[in-house]
Every structure is written in structure tokens, then in C-alpha cells.
Amino acid sequence: MPVVNLISSCETCTRRWNNFQHLTKEELNLVNENRYEATFKPGEIILKQGSPTSNALFIATGMAKTYIEGLNGKNFIISIALPGRLILGPGAYVDSRHTYTVAAITTVQACFINFEIFRQIVRVNGAFAEGLLEDISAKSLGSLTRMVNLSQKKMHGRLADALLYFSDVVFKNDEYEMILSRQELGEMTNMAKECVVRILKELEDSGVIYSDSSKIKIIDRGKLVQISVKG
Amino acid sequence: MPVVNLISSCETCTRRWNNFQHLTKEELNLVNENRYEATFKPGEIILKQGSPTSNALFIATGMAKTYIEGLNGKNFIISIALPGRLILGPGAYVDSRHTYTVAAITTVQACFINFEIFRQIVRVNGAFAEGLLEDISAKSLGSLTRMVNLSQKKMHGRLADALLYFSDVVFKNDEYEMILSRQELGEMTNMAKECVVRILKELEDSGVIYSDSSKIKIIDRGKLVQISVKG
DNA sequence: CCTATTAATTGATATATATCAACGGGAAAT
DNA sequence: ATTTCCCGTTGATATATATCAATTAATAGG
Numbered sequence: 361m362p363v364v365n366l367i368s369s370c371e372t373c374t375r376r377w378n379n380f381q382h383l384t385k386e387e388l389n390l391v392n393e394n395r396y397e398a399t400f401k402p403g404e405i406i407l408k409q410g411s412p413t414s415n416a417l418f419i420a421t422g423m424a425k426t427y428i429e430g431l432n433g434k435n436f437i438i439s440i441a442l443p444g445r446l447i448l449g450p451g452a453y454v455d456s457r458h459t460y461t462v463a464a465i466t467t468v469q470a471c472f473i474n475f476e477i478f479r480q481i482v483r484v485n486g487a488f489a490e491g492l493l494e495d496i497s498a499k500s501l502g503s504l505t506r507m508v509n510l511s512q513k514k515m516h517g518r519l520a521d522a523l524l525y526f527s528d529v530v531f532k533n534d535e536y537e538m539i540l541s542r543q544e545l546g547e548m549t550n551m552a553k554e555c556v557v558r559i560l561k562e563l564e565d566s567g568v569i570y571s572d573s574s575k576i577k578i579i580d581r582g583k584l585v586q587i588s589v590k591g
Numbered sequence: 592m593p594v595v596n597l598i599s600s601c602e603t604c605t606r607r608w609n610n611f612q613h614l615t616k617e618e619l620n621l622v623n624e625n626r627y628e629a630t631f632k633p634g635e636i637i638l639k640q641g642s643p644t645s646n647a648l649f650i651a652t653g654m655a656k657t658y659i660e661g662l663n664g665k666n667f668i669i670s671i672a673l674p675g676r677l678i679l680g681p682g683a684y685v686d687s688r689h690t691y692t693v694a695a696i697t698t699v700q701a702c703f704i705n706f707e708i709f710r711q712i713v714r715v716n717g718a719f720a721e722g723l724l725e726d727i728s729a730k731s732l733g734s735l736t737r738m739v740n741l742s743q744k745k746m747h748g749r750l751a752d753a754l755l756y757f758s759d760v761v762f763k764n765d766e767y768e769m770i771l772s773r774q775e776l777g778e779m780t781n782m783a784k785e786c787v788v789r790i791l792k793e794l795e796d797s798g799v800i801y802s803d804s805s806k807i808k809i810i811d812r813g814k815l816v817q818i819s820v821k822g
Numbered sequence: 823c824c825t826a827t828t829a830a831t832t833g834a835t836a837t838a839t840a841t842c843a844a845c846g847g848g849a850a851a852t
Numbered sequence: 853a854t855t856t857c858c859c860g861t862t863g864a865t866a867t868a869t870a871t872c873a874a875t876t877a878a879t880a881g882g
Contacts, residue, residue, distance in 0.1 A: 430739045431822050438735070450735070453721075453728035459735060483721060486714035490684075493713070493724060497684035500731035504659065504669070504681070504690060507738040511781040512662045514838070542860065550742040552840050557861060573848095573860070591662050745868070773830065783870050788831055804830070804878080 365397050366469055367420055375420055375443045379491030387481050387488075394474040400424075400464040407447075407462040415472035417447040422468035423530070423539060426460045427547065437540070437548040440465075440530050446495055448475075465539050510550055513591040518549040519559050520588035523569065527578055535577040563587075596628050597700055598651055606651055606674045610722030618712050618719075625705040631655075631695040638678075638693040646703035648678040653699035654761070654770060657691045658778065668771070668779040671696075671761050677726055679706075696770050741781055744822040749780040750790050751819035754800065758809055766808040794818075 367373050370380060370392040380388060397420070400406050407417055409429050424441040438460055441447050449459025452475060482489045509521060522545060527534055538545070542560075543553040551559075563569045568584050570577040578584055598604050601611065601623040611619060628651070631637050638648055640660050655672040657680075669691055672678050680690025683706060713720045740752060753776060758765055769776070773784045773791075780787070794800045799815050801808040809815055 428735065428739050431743045434743055436739045436742060450728035450731035453725045454732050459732060479721075482724070483717035486717070486720065489717065489720040489724070490710075490714060493720070493727065494684045496724065496727055496731060497681035500681035500727060500734060501685050501690060503731060503734040503738060507734060507741065508659050508661045508667045510738065510742060511667060512665055541858095553859090554841080554861080555839065561861090772828095784829090785831080785871080786869065792831090 367397060367471065370395070373420075375418075377418060377444060377446050379446070379488060379495065382485060382487040382491055383481065384485075387485060390477055390481070391473055394477045396472050398470050398472070400468040400470060402464055402466055404468075405461060405463050406468065406470055407458050407460075409458050409461040411458050413448070413452040413456050413458055413475050416452070416475050416478050417441075417462065418471040418473065419443045419445070419447065420469040420471050422464065422466040424462050424464050424468055425540070425544070426462050428460045435547045436550075437544060440526075440539075442530065446492075450496065450500070513588075515549070515551050515555055515559055516562075516587050517589075517591040518551065519545070519556065519563075520584050522549050523563075523576060523578065524584060524588055526576070534581065535575070537574055538571075538576050598628065598702065601626070604651075606649075608649060608675060608677050610677070610719060610726065613716060613718040613722055614712065615716075618716060621708055621712070622704055625708045627703055629701050629703070631699040631701060633695055633697055635699075636692060636694050637699065637701055638689050638691075640689055640692040642689050644679070644683040644687050644689055644706050646706050647683070647709050648672075648693065649702040649704065650674045650676070650678065651700040651702050653695060653697040655693050655695050655699055656771070656775070657693050659691045666778045667781075668775060671757075671770075673761065677723075681727065681731070744819075746780070746782055746786055746790055747793075747818050748820075748822040749782065750776070750787065750794075751815050753780050754794075754807060754809065755815060755819055757807070765812065766806070768805055769802075769807050 370376055370388050371385075380391070383391065400422075406424055419441055420443060422443075424447075425437055426439050426441050426447065427435045427437040430436050441462055447462060451457045451459035482492055510518060513521070526536055526538070530536070540548065541553075542556045545551075545556045546553045549556070560569070560571050563584075564571045566583075568578075568580045568587070570579055601607055601619050602616075611622070614622065631653075637655055650672055651674060653674075655678075656668055657670050657672050657678065658666045658668040661667050672693055678693060682688045682690035713723055741749060744752070757767055757769070761767070771779065773787045776782075776787045777784045782790075791800070791802050794815075795802045797814075799809075799811045799818070801810055
């Protein structure tokens, strides 16, 4: 069976990375000729931590989780990978290895772009390089902020941060389907799954959110933000 | 009193950033003409978190600590700033603000380089841009690794990590002066200062290190690494 | 050199958080 | 329809770690 590309070309792609706007027509063509698509079912691994960074990844449709496989088989969820965002760990420019694993949560249409081509364009196109620097810097800043938050906030604050992340970044809505299990929510906030359950319940009992197993609704955003900020 | 530059020029500077090797003679001259030096006494702030990133910083001699001023006045020490390394937080390419504060620990001879000039050279010199990408990526990878370690290791492992950092990165020696106070060591490992004291003592009692207030000597490196890895 | 502060240390206690064990429900497989 | 298994949930308990209070050691200013 031939591989069918669902996206006809980068030029017309509506979900392409913003930074591609800095490419010349020739460069964009080069990218387009060195990409391939693949579809992943929920749970399937798209990129594996430690494997060579042969490609940069973009998601055309669907959602994935990115996570570091840490000590004693414990995972640490970094982020939810979304359409339009570059998914490329810092290892690409350090040890040429993927820094984290990316696994599909929903069905995912993925677009892989040859990293050597990508890197070559970075070398010759200053504006594109600067866009990449901005992207990597934003992620790095996010890691630092997150590290401080994880260290200095107590469980309530950390969980509030996660709930706000889903609302503000992932779904851009105060009401959403919680696509992570309680276990995974714990892997994101450094909490045991039982604690996630208990604190979600507390937040519901105090009228801050509505929560059933799969749905979250932020009822009192002000209070949730306050819990997030106060730690 | 005229400002006296202790370093006559970037071209002959023995402690300059490796990545400057990718600059042309003209670019290096441009950098040299847009830098200035200053001397800081122990405790003085060299760069303040939140202030505009008008300059990239290098340290010619001495050591500084870089830290984020977090919640409730609690600091989080990111790293020890050393000669020859670029000191530029990710905020430079995100919100044009310094991400962390840098404060002198010893007397520090600092070299500031105009960030706009720096940025302009990044745009036109691909090899230099790639060097910067590698530098920022290495720091980002370090943050991610550290975040996982802080989250998943217990106090013994975290403190072992810090002791090995000083030995492997800062002093490149198994014996060194501990330039941070117990309080600061806690700000680096996310521990209360009392716990730092207790665990240092435990490590000494079990023959892993020698420690007096100001000196640390790693006696059984194998065991210390094991404590670090086991968490 | 002496005094005022700050840092290090110690023991006792409080708190946050993880772990354990048990149970119920729903989804998927047979 | 029935079984299996994983997830969510709950309560009880264990553990790691922070905080508090008090004392001693070290350091800097006068």
C-alpha cells in the first residue's frame, strides 16, 4: 500500500510551524521534499527517548504526551504536544538523541522532517535560526519556571497549575475533557495518583472546579489562580 | 577615574567563550568595541532578574551564583557561573528580561557584551548561531534533567548530585572549598538547611566524604555516585 | 581585641506526601 | 453475557522532610 500524504505540501499547510514563514520558496520546497507523514493510534510511541534525532516532529492533528522516562521506571510528563508546534528536544543540538518520549494520546497524524535538512537551513537562514532560538528559549524558560514551581509549591498549587495549563494552553476553554489519567496527572505534577484524586475532590468540594472522571470545568478561576500562585 | 579594561581585547582573551572562534575578525572587533568590564565584590548583584537583557555576561575571573527569586522570597540556585561560559538566560529571546539574578560569590571581574550586537551577529553568522543553539540546548537539557532529579530523587541523592557538580564541573577536583552556605546548598537541592547539615554529617559518618564547615573532600566517589543514581 | 551578627548545629516535633490495602465500576476481550 | 483487568476511589498508615527552638561556632564591624 502506498503511503498517502494527507497534507499536500508545506506551502498550503494550515497547521505549519509559524517559523516556516521565514523560509524562502526554495527552502520550503526542500523541507517539503524531505518530510513524511504517519498516523499513530492512541498509546503508540511516536518518538522514543534516547533514539537518534533523525527528524524533527510536528503534529498535524491530535494530541500526544511528551515525557521523560526517569528513575525506577517513573515517568515525568513534560507537556502535551499540539498541532503547529515544533517538537524537538534540546538533545538534538547536544547529543543527537531524543530527550523525551512522545506518545499519542488520541489518534495522531504526525509529520516528520529530516533533521539534517532542518539544521542546514538553520545555518544559512538567520531569521529562521532566530525563530528556532526563540522557540528553544521559550521552552527552556518554561522548564526553569516549572522547576521552581515544582520545588516551591505544595500539591494544591502544582495541581492548580496543571489544570490551568490544560485550560489556557491545551484546550483554550474553561471546560475540557481530561485526557490524562489520574496517574498521568500525577506524573505531570509530581504527585501520587491517590493525592491527585483527593485534591481534585477538595477543589470540587470547595466550589473551585467541577470534576467527573473525564471532565473538568473551572468554576471559580480567580480562586484557582490564587491557589496556583499561593503555592 | 577612567574605566580601565583589564582585558585588552577579545582577540587575545584567554578566557573567551569557545563560540567566538566562529567569528570573523570584523565581527570579533565589533564585539570588542561593544563590551565593557566591571569588578564586583562578594555578595554584589551583577545582573538582576527581571531587568532588560541589554547585555550578555561573561566572567573573566571569579565565581558567581545564578538564582531565580521564587515564591515567598525563596531563592532557587540554578548554577555556579564560571569563566569562559556564556551567561544569558532564556528570557533574552522570549521577553527580553533576565531570567535569573547573578550575584558574585568571590570578587568577580565581569565582561558585558551589548546584546543587540550579539544578536545581530547571530543573525548573519550561521556557525555562531549554531554554537549559541548548542549552548542554549545544553542548558535546557540540563534543566530538564535537573527537574526530573529534583522530583524523583530523595534528599541524599539530590545532595550527592550537588557535591558531584562542584567536584566535576566547578572545581574539577575531589577536594574543594564549599563556597555556598548550608542555606544556599539547600536552595540548590530543594532542602531545608538543617537537612543539608544532617545529611552531610551522615555522609561523613559513613566515610563517603570528609566535611568541615568550609571544605569538602570526596573520599568514596563510587559510593557517592551510587547514592546519586539510586536517588 | 571585643562585641554584634550571622551561620552551623542539634534535638524535638509537626506536616506534607507517599504507600499500602481494599473495593467498586467500567471498558475491553472472550 | 461473563470474565478480566485497569482505573478511580477511599481510609489507614508509614515516611520523608520541614519547621521550631535552643545552643554553639564563626565572622565582621567597631
